[in-house]
Amino acid sequence: MYEELRNELKKRKYRITAQREMILKIFLESRGRHLGVEEVYRELLNRNVRISKATVYRSVELLVELGFLRKLNFGEGLYRYELADRSNRESHQHVICQKCGRIVEINSEQVNKIISDISKKTGYVIKWHDLKFYGICPECQAKEKEEEKRSK
Ligand SMILES: [Zn+2]
Ligand SMILES: [Zn+2]
Known part of the structure; x- marks a missing residue:
């Protein structure tokens, strides 16, 4: 992965910095998590990496551009x-x-299955999709119930 990053940066004439590698490392180590710039910044501080928040933001955006990270809203x-x-x-x-x-x-x-159906119908190769479900998690449901009980 780091090798890939170095190659990709070199190809586009970007500088290979320790910070950029460190940011990628943080994401590799926190697979399954969805980090905001603030969290990445704090993680870097924890590891004694001196960096400004603006640099973190730019580096993360660069990693998106290079296809290493995906941006989510x-x-x-x-x-x-x-x-x-x-x-x-x-x-x-x-x-x-x-x-x-x-x-x-x-x-x-x-x-x-829906994706393969869509692919069949349209002839497209589906590369990715963005599907989100919003609701209340079990912990928050339990808390809500607690509060209801107390207010009675
Ligand atoms: Zn995810
Ligand atoms: Zn919740």
Whole structure:
């Protein structure tokens, strides 16, 4: 993956910086999570990497442009990022809690079937899709019930 990143950066005449590699490393180590720029920035500080938030933002955007990361919008007023399906990582869908913002990944067989149907009907090779489900997570449901009980 790092080798790939170095090649890709070189090809486009971008500088290969330790920070860019470190940012990719953070995403590789937190597979399945969906990090915002703020979280990546804090993670870098934890690892004693001195970097400005603006540089983090630019680096993350560059990794999106190069196809290493995918940019996601869950309607929270900020963008989140995850590792892209470069090595054909299985496609997945997101379920988002409207109360606490927790994001769960699912890989629905029915959705995969819909995709292959679409592919058959249109002749397109479907590269990726963006499907989100919004609701209330089990923890927040339990909390809501607790609060209801208390207010009675
Ligand atoms: Zn929740
Ligand atoms: Zn995801």
